[in-house]
Amino acid sequence: MYRKADLSPILEELDATEGLDGLQAVSIGLRDALEIDHIVYHWVDSAGEQYGCGTYPADWIQRYIDKEYLRVDPVIVGCFQRFHPVDWKAVDWSGKAARVFLADALKNGVGNQGYSIPVRGPSGQFALFTANHNCSDEEWSEFKETYGHDLILIAHYFNRKALDFEENRSPQPVRALSPREVDALTFLALGYSRAQVAHSLSISEHTLRVYIESARFKLGALNTTHAIAKALSQGLIVM
Amino acid sequence: MYRKADLSPILEELDATEGLDGLQAVSIGLRDALEIDHIVYHWVDSAGEQYGCGTYPADWIQRYIDKEYLRVDPVIVGCFQRFHPVDWKAVDWSGKAARVFLADALKNGVGNQGYSIPVRGPSGQFALFTANHNCSDEEWSEFKETYGHDLILIAHYFNRKALDFEENRSPQPVRALSPREVDALTFLALGYSRAQVAHSLSISEHTLRVYIESARFKLGALNTTHAIAKALSQGLIVM
DNA sequence: TTTCCACTCCCCAGAAATAGTGAGGGGAAG
DNA sequence: CTTCCCCTCACTATTTCTGGGGAGTGGAAA
Numbered sequence: 001m002y003r004k005a006d007l008s009p010i011l012e013e014l015d016a017t018e019g020l021d022g023l024q025a026v027s028i029g030l031r032d033a034l035e036i037d038h039i040v041y042h043w044v045d046s047a048g049e050q051y052g053c054g055t056y057p058a059d060w061i062q063r064y065i066d067k068e069y070l071r072v073d074p075v076i077v078g079c080f081q082r083f084h085p086v087d088w089k090a091v092d093w094s095g096k097a098a099r100v101f102l103a104d105a106l107k108n109g110v111g112n113q114g115y116s117i118p119v120r121g122p123s124g125q126f127a128l129f130t131a132n133h134n135c136s137d138e139e140w141s142e143f144k145e146t147y148g149h150d151l152i153l154i155a156h157y158f159n160r161k162a163l164d165f166e167e168n169r170s171p172q173p174v175r176a177l178s179p180r181e182v183d184a185l186t187f188l189a190l191g192y193s194r195a196q197v198a199h200s201l202s203i204s205e206h207t208l209r210v211y212i213e214s215a216r217f218k219l220g221a222l223n224t225t226h227a228i229a230k231a232l233s234q235g236l237i238v239m
Numbered sequence: 240m241y242r243k244a245d246l247s248p249i250l251e252e253l254d255a256t257e258g259l260d261g262l263q264a265v266s267i268g269l270r271d272a273l274e275i276d277h278i279v280y281h282w283v284d285s286a287g288e289q290y291g292c293g294t295y296p297a298d299w300i301q302r303y304i305d306k307e308y309l310r311v312d313p314v315i316v317g318c319f320q321r322f323h324p325v326d327w328k329a330v331d332w333s334g335k336a337a338r339v340f341l342a343d344a345l346k347n348g349v350g351n352q353g354y355s356i357p358v359r360g361p362s363g364q365f366a367l368f369t370a371n372h373n374c375s376d377e378e379w380s381e382f383k384e385t386y387g388h389d390l391i392l393i394a395h396y397f398n399r400k401a402l403d404f405e406e407n408r409s410p411q412p413v414r415a416l417s418p419r420e421v422d423a424l425t426f427l428a429l430g431y432s433r434a435q436v437a438h439s440l441s442i443s444e445h446t447l448r449v450y451i452e453s454a455r456f457k458l459g460a461l462n463t464t465h466a467i468a469k470a471l472s473q474g475l476i477v478m
Numbered sequence: 479t480t481t482c483c484a485c486t487c488c489c490c491a492g493a494a495a496t497a498g499t500g501a502g503g504g505g506a507a508g
Numbered sequence: 509c510t511t512c513c514c515c516t517c518a519c520t521a522t523t524t525c526t527g528g529g530g531a532g533t534g535g536a537a538a
Contacts, residue, residue, distance in 0.1 A: 204516075
């Protein structure tokens with residue numbers, strides 16, 4: 001039976017942390033306190049870039065990036081679609097690429113049990129906070145039972161810190177879309193043609209075009225499709 | 240000085256709750272346990288729809304909807320841009336509409352102190368969890384100090400429940416895309432033209448078109464833009 | 479083994495989106 | 509009261525996308 005560790009010092013340490021190196025240190029402390037194999041915070045950037053920190057072996061992290069496992073990893077997909085924390089056993093490993101990925105992960109020091117918490121920030125920011133261990137299903141259930149709540153909170157704080165660092169680095173000048181621009185992009189995202197959208201909004205197609213173009217400009221998008229993709233992934237419009 | 244209330248029974252009640260009415264009941268219990276004026280969970284939908292539950296007077300809620308305060312409320316805007324919980328005193332009340340809104344809110348039973356926690360789910364889902372009270376800044380600081388962590392966790396669980404209800408109402412079957420289709424849609428979402436995508440994938444433009452069409456078909460999309468919007472919002476592709 | 483499905487290639491005509499201009503009215507903020 | 513942004517409308521030429529055909533390979537599953 002698990003005896004629950006006191007995590008309040010970890011939370012305090014997390015609160016006072018500065019910089020990614022600090023998060024790295026906290027994740028090591030947390031891993032030790034929880035007596036599991038790995039703790040990983042993984043920021044998945046909308047541009048496909050990614051950074052994170054945690055206790056995975058450096059080899060594996062490099063391999064993950066090199067092999068573009070991000071596109072294969074079913075945990076990422078599963079978390080992206082859900083709000084609940086995700087147990088690795090519950091995601092879809094049926095794809096061939098996914099099974100190859102899993103085998104490779106296990107070979108590189110990743111434990112068989114995982115529990116990943118999706119965290120979302122403004123502008124479509126998305127990250128994962130994962131606890132990983134090598135043990136039986138029963139032990140893992142007990143672990144989740146014991147620390148589930150705490151992990152959610154800690155995931156929240158990890159992401160908060162990561163966002164703070166990011167903000168310091170690049171204060172993004174996100175210029176908001178005007179209501180009409182939002183309308184226009186929303187209808188386009190729903191699959192309507194420009195003519196239909198113009199009709200729906202009771203404006204001329206020419207006017208509609210102006211909105212689309214100014215939205216494109218504001219979003220720094222190369223074309224309408226890009227604008228809609230950006231607006232969607234930044235949470236500026238919702239389908 | 241605050242003596243911290245034990246919130247674990249509330250969390251358990253929340254865990255076992257079914258339906259919006261249940262959430263309503265939990266928010267009342269929580270308000271009483273915290274000894275504050277109001278607790279509100281507010282799901283904000285971009286389409287302008289919104290639903291929520293909490294302890295605000297029904298009059299005020301109706302007024303909020305009728306007057307379209309959603310578009311004015313600086314707390315909404317502030318939370319939408321941030322990951323941190325937001326104290327109402329810290330948001331931008333400089334706009335005229337915002338000040339009118341504030342005056343109206345205070346007149347309708349809303350307390351002067353507020354603490355709102357943004358929560359985000361898949362597909363750009365966004366909600367706010369708010370604690371509201373009428374008291375001095377000092378008392379409020381102490382309250383936030385005491386219950387800040389708990390409120391984050393509770394906000395998370397409120398949103399989880401709300402999403403569960405939503406899911407039960409509209410379960411959608413997703414048919415997976417082939418790797419090539421994912422590639423094609425991903426590049427298109429990044430703003431490349433068909434010619435550029437074809438070149439990037441080292442295939443002919445004709446072939447590329449076949450992928451796009453089959454992806455469109457699988458997604459039940461009306462056109463390419465729609466397909467990309469659907470794929471993005473279903474988490475099938477990541478930018 | 480046969481039957482899928484994923485992947486690759488090709489032509490053509492019509493529909494739709496983009497790029498380059500332009501203009502005027504209204505409202506909010508400084 | 510001026511400036512800035514939002515909303516609305518218009519024309520033309522060019523590029524890009526869509527929809528309609530058809531055809532051949534290889535791998536995986538039934």
